[in-house]
Amino acid sequence: MNARGGIAAATSTEALTTEQPVGRSAGWWGMVMFVATEATLFACLIGSYFYLRFQHGGPWPPDGLTAPTLARPLLMTAVLLPSSLPVVWAERGIRRGQRWRLRTGLAVTLVLGVTFLILVATEYAEKLREFTITTNAYGSLFYVITGFHGFHVLVGLTMISWLLVASLRRGTFGAHRHDRVRNAAIYWHFVDVVWAAILFTIYLSPRLS
């Protein structure tokens, strides 16, 4: 992290006697705690998935449903996971007061996020022909977990659009005022990383048997 010094700087007397971390705002802690409780929600959902799967025994997915194909979910992953990078780039930009970077980065993320949601919609259109939320417990799990995540992406995108609209006005964000950008970014990274867990649970794990 440190531009110069590395280990020597990190172990100097000053560094060791200074309390770390420094200068985290109330808003930062609030968002981190919110993400922690949200992550627990996802953990409970994913835990329920595996609980029902292993308590069920027998082939999974049950009732002769086919294991999900991977092409589209991997494409979705390729769209969603990198969408955090423009947010990071935008946030670093506004810390230096470069408003154009904030706007550009947010716009790119917005496009990637919307693309992801469109892919979710096409995925549902295909799956719904095979099974629905009421077919069996597998169907309930599939739609509730992916739907809950899709809803989180929608909330994240609302935050990103909200930041984008706010950033179009002069005098909103700058080098000395970007708390909201940072907090929304934390939420977006979370929505992003959670997808990896869902990809593994819903799409990859049925193939491991």
Added chain:
Amino acid sequence: MSTTAASTPGASREDLARLEERWAERPSLRSWFSTVDHKRIGRRYLVTAALFFVLAGLSALAMRTQLARPESRLLSPQEYNQLFTMHGTAMIFLFATPMLFGFGNFLVPLMIGSRDMAFPKLNAFGYWVFLFAGLFMWASLPFGAAPNGGWFAYVPLTEERNTPGLHMDVYTLGLLFLGIATTAASINFIVTSLKLRAPGMSLNRVPLFVWAIVATAFMVIFALPALNVDNAMLFLDRRFGTHFFDPEHGGNVLLWQHLFWIFGHPDVYIIVMPALGIVSAVLPAFTRRGVVGYALVVFAMASIAIISFGVWVHHMFATGLPPLSYGFFSAASTIITIPSGIQIFAWLATMLLGRLVLKVPLLFVIGFIVTFVLGGFTGAMFALTAFDQQVTDSYFVVAHFHYVLIGGALFPILAAVYYWLPKITGRMYHEKLGRWAFWLFFTGMHLTFFPMHLYGLFGMPRRVYTYPDEPGWGGWNLVSTAGSYLLAIGLLLVLIGVIHAVRRGRPAPPDPWGGDSLEWSTDSPPKPYNFPVLPQVHSLHPTWDDASRTSMTEGATDDRILARGRQTLVTSELDGRRERTVEMPEASLQPLLLALALLVFFTALLFAWYPVAVGAALVVASTIAVWLWPPRRPDQELGVSA
């Protein structure tokens, strides 16, 4: 010891006038709805939770009246089911936690030397959500549509085909709604205690009550999602035909129990831990010394908060899980008694080494120790699988958890009512009336619940609306019912005592008990800005130590008066080093509006008016967007280059 900052202000007259202007709220209808003052919100939490307590208590009295004699038919089975479900649900979710969070709301900013919570508007929002969720659930009772599947709502009983009607939808939606308030309050407590402590209040100087609230809040953050997921699944199963708990379609009924108790056991400590914090806060004032083993008590709280997540299966010893898991959870349930024991012995040692001042709050603390330890004994018995399987679902269980919860939560809450009444209302209570209340309550409590151990062992099952005259049941049940009336009279005297104090009590000095923590160096009741001069903390007992006290009087500095705006201080998380001043938000109607929109949302879900629910969700989203909309600043101030 009772000379205070307020009586010899370190802040000048002009500063005080400016603070008053910035913080005071002129009494008006609008300010009643828009206030963000943590003291007003805390008081509301206390009053509202007490109201729900009265309703839940009256439900219990109705049940005890029914059970006084065998074969009694005052209440129908349907009514009885709703009463015991609402009694349990309301006592746990609408009374215990909100009551303790009410004390937390009022006291945490005062104890850590701050002018408000970290997120005052979120705090107001949390209160409104709690109020609306409580009314949402209680409103179903007059219509005969109240939850009726027990407070832990086991499937398959609570599935649509076994319990048709709105009953369990009120339960799932009500608890999901309430969960928003509990989560918001918990985040607020954690952030407030991390960032808003007075300068100098490093972690080893944080009052035990604040530690307890923070440990509780962390448990809520990680436990409540399990309950929310559970309730969401049950609602979907009932309303939209999913199959999470339906074994015929690949679901599993035990999933409900696992998720419920992954929340439910930490929840026992979520209820009890802040109450234990109250005990640690009350004892120093009435033993004239600090709590013995401060660091050990903090470690005990932290380890309870963690271990409580690993004991949930002891609620499921009768479900036929593999014996190996019973062994593990039995061991964990035994281990968790060690940190609980550490706290008990720390308090006993405090009383042994201190000089006891036997006032009403201390009486309730002693009542707590006696009752809670008895509940702990039966708890250790339950940790043994073989014993558990013998008495599960009998009145022995009812006896056990009432000893734990009345002992562990209600006694400390009543101690807190008497202890902080002077601070909250500015009036002293009537000591003699308080003693009568204590003895009636204490006697009534043991008379009600001790016999339950006996007829539980004699085989009487819990949750029966009436019972045949088996040997040993009828007589002891009559004793329980008589005891419950005595207990109710004791609680009525508490209520009369509070009303008497508010109406006729003599004015309270700032520090009637010679307490050790910072709330006693504010006025009674505190000024809207809490502290004219924010303290510089030098020890664990700032009100007992000269350096901390004079920091608010002769040692006052401008950078701790902060009269130029509506401001308080932000400090570092571990050492409490000063970081900067922050501007606090003004009163606003947004919290109320947001909570109302959520009320419409959940009501619409309940009655299946889905378009209305979508509309309400849009109002929620736009209110939040406006709420968080950033204010405008000139570009130079923002440091913008392009």
